[in-house]
Amino acid sequence: MTEESAQRKGISRRGLFGAAGAAVATGVAGYAAHSVLAGEESQAADTTGPVEFHGEHQAGIITPVQDRLHFAAFDVTTTKRAELVSLLKEWSAAAALLTAGRDIGQYGAVNGPGEAPPEDTGEAVGLPPARLTLTIGFGPSLFDKRFGLASKRPQALVDLPHFIADDLDPNRSGGDIAVQACSDDPQVAVHAIRNLARIGFGRVAVRYSQLGFGRTASTSRAQTTPRNLFGFKDGTNNLKLEDTAKLEQQLWVQPDDGPDWMVGGSYLVSRRIRMNIEIWDRTSLGEQESIIGRGKGTGAPLGKADEFDAIDFEAKNSDGDLKVAKEAHIRLAHPSFNNGAELLRRGYNFVDGSDGLGRLDAGLFFLAYQRDPRKQFIPVQNQLARSDVLNEYIVHVGSGIFACPGGVTAGSYWGEKLFA
DSSP states (O other): OOHHHHHHTTOOOTTSOOOSTHHHHHHHHTTOOOOOHHHHHHTTTOSSSOOOSOSSSOTTSSSOOOSEEEEEEEEEOOOOHHHHHHHHHHHHHHHHHHHTTOOOSSSTTTSSOTTSOOSSOOTTTTOOOTTOEEEEEEOGGGGSTTTTOGGGOOTTOOOOOOOTTOOOOGGGSOOSEEEEEEESSHHHHHHHHHHHHHHTTTTEEEEEEEEEEEESOOSSTTSOOOBOTTSSBOOTTOOOTTOHHHHHHHTSOOTTTSOGGGTTOEEEEEEEEEEOHHHHTTSOHHHHHHHHTBOTTTOOBTTOSSTTSOOOTTOBOTTSOBSSOTTOHHHHTSGGGTTTOOOEEOOEEEEEEEOSSSOEEEEEEEEEEESOTTTTHHHHHHHHHHHOGGGGTEEEEEEEEEEEOOOOOTTOOTTHHHHO
16 A cells, blocks of 8 residues: 555554655655645544645644644743754654654654664554644744844734733743644644654753643534533634635735735734633523523524524613623624624633642633734733623633744745744
8 A cells, every 4th residue: 555545544654754864855845735725624524634734824723623732832942043943944844744644753663773762752653643733833032132033023923911810820821932733633742742842852942831622613614613611612703714815814914914924824822711610610501691692502692593693782682681791702702892803713622630629720722813913812802801701710821922924835944934
């Protein structure tokens, strides 16, 4: 069976190892292909096959959201620009192989010499790619004096302001570089981040990481709307890959936005949101629905029957009160009340054990992509922080913002135009 036929059948290729040096570059180039919307949509149904690494935009943004996440923020520990560039080249070559379901290195996980550590850590041997995507972003702190990048910092890559009721842990915030690994197999996602961290030893160090399960958004109409840990459907009105005109307007950085190295890219905001699960679970169903503005079962806006019915913000109950309250979450977050601003969300549920007091350390790892955070996330979050009753049940404990450049072409690497 050829490797190509094995890919079509979703069979692992991790026994087919790439070669080092020029051979690795050849293997990476061999997986380049033009990404089309039809191909993106078909990925929603196929949970085992590969997602093309190369393309106009980075994979893992409009790619139909996978079920599992391993997100990692890195601090760059080297002070040498050449070492950072070399790392990004190595990471890009490895990412192309990992997303294709291949081991990294000349010998991979099991075929190397017995006296040396394996080049690939091996926990994904025998597993298919499971729609693995790897998406990179650069944080504001990377644009200091260390690498001569200060003049290339995009104006849209602002330091996020302090929002009302934020309780941010600095050890779970920021980072020079972020890598988002999404897959339908948690072990595949963990394997990818683990191997990138290993490649980066001595040049970067993991600042923090987050595992996520159960996507809390859909980025294609081929996907159903998932539920968050409060039990409500989440992201009903999310941007979808089929909305090409909206994506140009709301998601992708345009030539007039600047700088050139960000054209075709997007800005990522990450927020670790702790949910007070135990308090929410003692709240009446009617109050929960009033806080969100949707029915818990159907996901329909209050006063409507279907999840995707248009929200009527003027409709009233028999007592004269608004069906969707002024402080309801869906009203405050709606584009109609935020100068038309929309976000592409790719968040995930998380449960990280308990806090020692019998309460779950659980919540939402919020990930949102956009064209300009100054016009999108920041004003929306300011409004939510001021008025959203949901704030009684959540607290933002981690935060990050990253500039995610456009896609990688064969023979290129993550951030090449930034370092040109």
